[in-house]
Amino acid sequence: MEQIQLAENVKFSRIVHGLWRLAEWNMTDAEVVQLIEQCMELGITTFDHADIYGDYTCEALFGQALRQKPSLRENMQIVTKCGIKLLSDKYPERTVKYYDTSKEHIIRSVEQSLRNLQTEYIDVLLIHRPDPFMNPAEVAEAFRQLRQEGKVLQFGVSNFLPSQFDMLSAHVDEPLVTNQIEISALQLEHFGNGTLDKCQETRIAPMAWSPLAGGSIFRDSSERAVRVRGVLEKIGGEIGATSLDEVLYAWLLQHPARIMPIVGSGKLERIQSAVNATKLSMTTHQWFEIYTASMGHEVP
Numbered sequence: 001m002e003q004i005q006l007a008e009n010v011k012f013s014r015i016v017h018g019l020w021r022l023a024e025w026n027m028t029d030a031e032v033v034q035l036i037e038q039c040m041e042l043g044i045t046t047f048d049h050a051d052i053y054g055d056y057t058c059e060a061l062f063g064q065a066l067r068q069k070p071s072l073r074e075n076m077q078i079v080t081k082c083g084i085k086l087l088s089d090k091y092p093e094r095t096v097k098y099y100d101t102s103k104e105h106i107i108r109s110v111e112q113s114l115r116n117l118q119t120e121y122i123d124v125l126l127i128h129r130p131d132p133f134m135n136p137a138e139v140a141e142a143f144r145q146l147r148q149e150g151k152v153l154q155f156g157v158s159n160f161l162p163s164q165f166d167m168l169s170a171h172v173d174e175p176l177v178t179n180q181i182e183i184s185a186l187q188l189e190h191f192g193n194g195t196l197d198k199c200q201e202t203r204i205a206p207m208a209w210s211p212l213a214g215g216s217i218f219r220d221s222s223e224r225a226v227r228v229r230g231v232l233e234k235i236g237g238e239i240g241a242t243s244l245d246e247v248l249y250a251w252l253l254q255h256p257a258r259i260m261p262i263v264g265s266g267k268l269e270r271i272q273s274a275v276n277a278t279k280l281s282m283t284t285h286q287w288f289e290i291y292t293a294s295m296g297h298e299v300p
Contacts, residue, residue: 001043001278004205004258006177007154010123012046012077014253015274016207018264019047022061023054025266032065036072038268042275048180048207048262049117050081050128051109055088059116066118073119079207080117081128081158081180082109099131106142110151125152126180130164136171143172156180158209162198169202180207183259185228185248185294186217196257205258211274212248224296231293235286241277245270249277251290 002014017039027035036047049059059080066073083101087094110125125146127139146152155172157165158180169176179199181190187210190196199206212218217225217232229244236247252259263274292298 001275004260006124006156006205007174010077010154010177012124012178012205012207012260013044014260014278015042015044015249015271016046016048016079016260016262017044017271018209018262019049019058019062020053020264021266022058027061027266029065029068032061033068033072035266035268036065036076037069039271040072040075042271044263044271044275045075046077046079046123046260048079049113050084050126051113051116052081052084052086052128055086056090059113063116063118070118077123078117078119079124079126079180080113080122081126082106082113083128083131099129099133101127101131101134101139103138103142103145106139107145110146114151121150122152124154124156124177126156126158126178127160127168128158130157130160134168136168139168140171140173147174156204158207160195162194165195165198165202175202176204178204178207178260180209180262182210183208183252184211184213184217185232185251185290186213186225188291188294191291196255199257205260208252208259208261209264211252211261211263212245217248218244224294227296228290228293231289235282235289238286239280239282241280243273245273246277246280247290249274250280250282251287253277253280254282254287 003011005011085098085100087097143155154177156176156178160179232244232247241247249261252261263271
């Protein structure tokens with residue numbers, strides 16, 4: 001599988017496996033190990049986490065599995081995120097969900113993630129959401145310390161708009177290496193708001209969360225979803241795809257921004273669909289057929 005060079009010391013697999021729902025899959029440690037191994041056999045070596053996933057449980061579930069076979073860590077890249085504080089029974093003192101991008105919280109979150117994940121370092125740490133109370137100089141201090149201590153190799157963001165990306169970039173010592181954003185055939189916002197333009201301007205490859213539109217594209221009965229499904233089925237037949245999943249992934253992979261889709265499934269056949277899509281190609285005409293079907297009108 002293609003590898004995307006994010007920095008001198010970090011490469012990601014073009015397809016990323018997402019662990020957001022790991023706690024819902026009810027897998028034993030052995031089954032998680034098997035899933036990791038199956039992903040890696042397919043060429044997927046990058047695994048996406050966040051401290052809050054599964055109400056603060058998914059990192060530890062993954063770490064318990066890694067402890068069963070520590071050698072897996074040598075050939076994988078781990079991404080995790082911090083900055084969101086959830087309302088949770090684990091934190092009864094909280095009365096509101098909020099963001100915390102203070103130096104203290106970032107460092108404490110990373111140290112907890114390292115314990116949870118049973119690893120000595122994180123390949124890429126992302127600030128999970130733009131924080132309206134962010135002090136970028138303080139974030140930069142946290143990044144600097146974590147890099148110097150060898151706890152995090154590189155840093156990026158998630159869900160940042162171009163102005164927010166620029167603001168943080170102006171303070172950090174080294175370039176941010178990715179922006180994880182929601183992109184799918186039903187979520188076109190970042191094609192027009194400058195976010196993908198910023199990724200291409202700065203030559204960073206974005207990660208795409210919810211590339212299948214959270215599955216709504218398969219079950220939504222709205223006029224828009226039905227229209228898009230029809231076009232996906234048509235183009236799937238033209239390019240030799242065996243499922244709508246493959247067409248949706250291929251559509252993202254075709255874009256010159258080098259989008260890295262995150263596959264958030266515990267089912268091997270769904271993961272395989274994303275890998276199959278790396279071997280498909282579509283014409284610019286076909287790409288715009290999907291794009292305009294989603295918009296509901298032709299481009300200006």
